[in-house]
Amino acid sequence: MRAMSAARREPPAWRLRRADDVQVARLARGANLPELVARLLVQRGQGEPAAAARHLDAALASLHDPALLPGLGEASERLARAVRDGETILVHGDYDVDGVCGTALLVELFRLLGARAVPYIPNRLSDGYSFGAHSVAEAVAREARLVVSVDNGTSAAATIAELAARGIDTIVTDHHEPPHGGALPVAAALVNPKLATSRYPFRELCGSGVAFKLAWGVCQAQSGARRVREDLRAFLTDAMAFVALATVCDVVPLIDENRVLARHGLRALESTRRAGLRALLARCELSGRTLCAEDVAFKIGPRLNAAGRLGSASRALELLTARDEGRAP
Numbered sequence: 086m087r088a089m090s091a092a093r094r095e096p097p098a099w100r101l102r103r104a105d106d107v108q109v110a111r112l113a114r115g116a117n118l119p120e121l122v123a124r125l126l127v128q129r130g131q132g133e134p135a136a137a138a139r140h141l142d143a144a145l146a147s148l149h150d151p152a153l154l155p156g157l158g159e160a161s162e163r164l165a166r167a168v169r170d171g172e173t174i175l176v177h178g179d180y181d182v183d184g185v186c187g188t189a190l191l192v193e194l195f196r197l198l199g200a201r202a203v204p205y206i207p208n209r210l211s212d213g214y215s216f217g218a219h220s221v222a223e224a225v226a227r228e229a230r231l232v233v234s235v236d237n238g239t240s241a242a243a244t245i246a247e248l249a250a251r252g253i254d255t256i257v258t259d260h261h262e263p264p265h266g267g268a269l270p271v272a273a274a275l276v277n278p279k280l281a282t283s284r285y286p287f288r289e290l291c292g293s294g295v296a297f298k299l300a301w302g303v304c305q306a307q308s309g310a311r312r313v314r315e316d317l318r319a320f321l322t323d324a325m326a327f328v329a330l331a332t333v334c335d336v337v338p339l340i341d342e343n344r345v346l347a348r349h350g351l352r353a354l355e356s357t358r359r360a361g362l363r364a365l366l367a368r369c370e371l372s373g374r375t376l377c378a379e380d381v382a383f384k385i386g387p388r389l390n391a392a393g394r395l396g397s398a399s400r401a402l403e404l405l406t407a408r409d410e411g412r413a414p
């Protein structure tokens with residue numbers, strides 16, 4: 086505490102990133118931008134006119150094709166089979182905002198597609214971190230034939246082998262670095278932009294961002310076209326609210342796709358009709374406001390994380406997915 090109050094008295098020693106003045110002037114003139122904006126863009130590595138325009142527009146059209154993600158084809162084929170055969174799918178998240186938001190997103194999508202999907206968020210205090218024996222016990226108890234991980238699983242080779250030994254397939258969706266020197270899980274699909282084999286153009290998605298790209302790919306497969314059919318399109322647009330929450334709370338850099346997802350997701354959050362999210366916005370005194378990343382980082386995020394810190398992130402999940410005014414606390 087003493088260190089903090091001392092820091093508050095001393096003015097911060099800002100060290101500004103350098104920007105090439107010639108490049109700044111060229112961008113300002115070429116893109117018709119104020120010099121200050123051009124300088125900020127150059128400092129952030131967005132100094133080329135095309136990159137600067139993409140960054141400023143943050144248009145949905147600049148999102149990368151989900152098919153470029155490794156494992157996406159296998160994952161969406163396995164999911165189609167689960168939907169067709171009425172298998173129970175256990176969506177296995179993690180207890181922070183990223184894990185809970187991605188779990189909410191996938192459970193809702195799978196149910197929309199007619200699948201039997203059940204969420205599972207481990208208890209931080211009794212189950213410990215991520216995948217473990219508790220994951221196998223839960224999958225068996227729920228009679229799941231397929232586990233879909235969110236925001237974890239890349240390092241869970243042993244648990245995923247245990248699941249496979251019981252006839253349960255796993256689709257891993259994750260954004261964590263693969264284990265150094267360790268074996269990757271033998272899974273039905275590994276969807277992670279950080280895999281060594283990945284050709285995906287952007288590595289910095291959060292776990293919910295990866296889950297969103299899987300959801301999009303599944304929606305394309307279900308639509309039988311790259312252009313997603315109208316009801317699924319509405320779902321994806323709305324679900325971007327979850328991705329914005331996770332993108333900001335997981336502190337991934339707000340560049341490239343993350344900026345697009347955060348920007349459009351914040352708009353979706355402002356106008357959400359989900360009772361739980363509306364109650365949460367009201368509690369944060371943000372109803373009817375134009376939301377920014379700071380609102381998520383300092384007001385909404387900590388409230389969602391609190392449930393996980395106290396052990397049970399399932400309550401945060403319940404809040405995110407609540408559609409009934411009476412249920413939303």
Ligand SMILES: [Mn+2]
Binds near residue numbers: 183184260291292335
């Ligand atoms: Mn994460």
